[in-house]
Amino acid sequence: MIISWITTRWPFRRTPQTANGREVQIFEIFDFERIVAATDDFSDINIIGRGRGAVYKGILENGEEIAVKRAPRNAHTGNEQLQNELNLLARLKHKNLVKLTGFCIQQQEIILCFQFMHNHSLDQLLFENYDGTRILEEEIELNWGQRSRLIQGISSGLLYLHEDNGDTIIHRDVKPANILLDRNMVPKISDFGISRPFEEDRSFFTTDNSRGTIRYMAPELQSGMLSPKADVYSFGIVILEIISGIRNTSCPLGLVSLVLQYLNEGRILELKDARLEEPCSNGEIKRSIYIALHCLLEDPNSRPDMRQINLWLTSESTHPLPLPVRASHWGSIGIDATTVVNSATLLEI
Template identity: 40%
Template sequence: MGIVIGILGGLLVVILLCLLAAVLSKPTLQSQEVDSTTGQEQAIIFNLENIKAATRSFHDDNKLGQGGFGTVYKGTMPDGKQIAVKKLSVQSLQGKKEFLNEVKLVAKIQHRNLVNLLGCCAQGSERLLVYEFLPNKSLDKILFHPERSKELNWHRRLNIILGVARGLLYLHEDSQLPIIHRDIKASNILLDENLEPKISDFGLARLFRRDETHVSTRVAGTFGYMAPEYAMLGQLSIKADVYSFGVVILEIISGKKNTNIDLSPDFGSLLEWVWRSYMGGNIVDVIDRSIIESVPNDEVSRCIHVGLLCAQTNTSLRPSMTSVYAMLLNLSVTNLPNPINPTFLNLTQKDDSSHTSASTSTSTSTVGSTTSSTLYPSINDASVTDFGAR
């Protein structure tokens, strides 16, 4: 009897495995899993042929943009649902790491100000990430466009600032473990049909223990948005995201890109220009000309002040995202602390070989320079990683 039961049990296991293999081998659109604790759908496994059909074999007409480690395409599923597919470079080791990182992290987080990862595909040599499609693309496509920037009145700009702050607050404080995004910038903030912001591109994100002050790591991110202690020393903490967010606030208010500004040659960056204007009492000069007539002075002054607090050199002086959000809403904070002069990265200075060089300075003097490749800007503003020896 024992032998018979053992044989039957073995046959049953074999049959179940065969059935499972048959199901997984079918060219179905997706395989879904549901989180038993939340009832929410988890990451979906997409079939490569279905993604190719949706994007017309990744046709150039469906190309939405080029990222640091791959290209993003628009796709339309058989039911009419639109998707955005990031096709990671198979030649890039970093692209493979980004794929695993996003699947591991983004599938576990849900927030209205974070882009929704629908699923992924790892078939053959292809590594694909499938996201919800957001019709207004990224913030930089509108904010820095000479005509489209007029669509962003002050109310919409303030709403975008608050939405990004909520998303970062969730990542830093409300997720199971703090998550550092490491690449907060206008091109990584997507806008839905109502111009509501969603933080995207978590390929460089990493978990961070709450009892850690910082970790020493290889530098990855985008020049002009990286905090100085991270860009020059490799010291990473959630305050690095705070710094990047401060830069983005100033970009949203001014309508000028931090790494490509057309200002006086006396200024090496947007941050330096805003700081000088703030210290000289000329905050009005900072405001985008297209919205200046409709901006409440108290609100825009507060946002500029908060942006400068976020971009301070001393990490201990930068506020947490909890404090930042409260200050932006003018909740429980009546008198804001005065910001201390930030470190400026000169983004416009030229050396003898006509390559862009970077130097760091405070508001009063030059304190040093660096030859690290980390501080050379990316030509297409893509995320970059500086690999150091072990």
């Protein structure tokens, strides 16, 4: 039973506890009736997100707003993913990870309760619907300073997952829809349903379950090879989307092809979102594109790890390594593999 699995695996109490020498987060155990009241019986009107189930906005009796995540009814896989998410978030705490405040167990079902994010998800701010209409009714503009802080914050959260939490955790689905924004526009990585620990003494492990979102997945995942470098690849796509305001899925050949094309045509700054007003640091934008191209190299062993990326993003005196000069290093991206990529211009002031 789920209750037995949880209570024996992690001690969710209202007083501080430790597990294996590590402090475990303190969560509130919600009564199901309280969650029903907060979400108006899981009303469709309160749905604020969908994916592996639905996320509802809830308002507790004291006025506190929460986000309630529930798997589809009778969905065994969805419930397993919520178990996995609960298990991981019990031992993770970082300013750039979504905060789990509590959970509810109703018979064989787990319902998770999170801190409510007032500025929605990053994809809702960056993109329009496919028909050209706005996703959000209110218009929230992101200047370059905010976008740069978003990139750094996501990088910091991934570094914590990969290296600084005592384990190595691979998120496996890094994308703007899974980046939530609080009142102060601080990014929070969310949705750990398919995340998993990684054994530190291995370079890769093989998985026959290539879960994730196709246009953000690293190419080696097609062969079932999983490592933290898969998250690095996804992060590279996210950087380009933050800079351009363009969905990777909106480009027939992908954003990487567009970047290399613009780069070789000497018009790389045309990639930046038209909504970005001057003054805008073109040097910082080009440097961020350069870092993204490092993340997106086809060979995972050639990609930097998140500590190196974080250092590049936060230290102007630390220069990224030279990039390869052939387009073939970015895989099958729809352009001539022998094309020479003049990436050095990205680091010119």
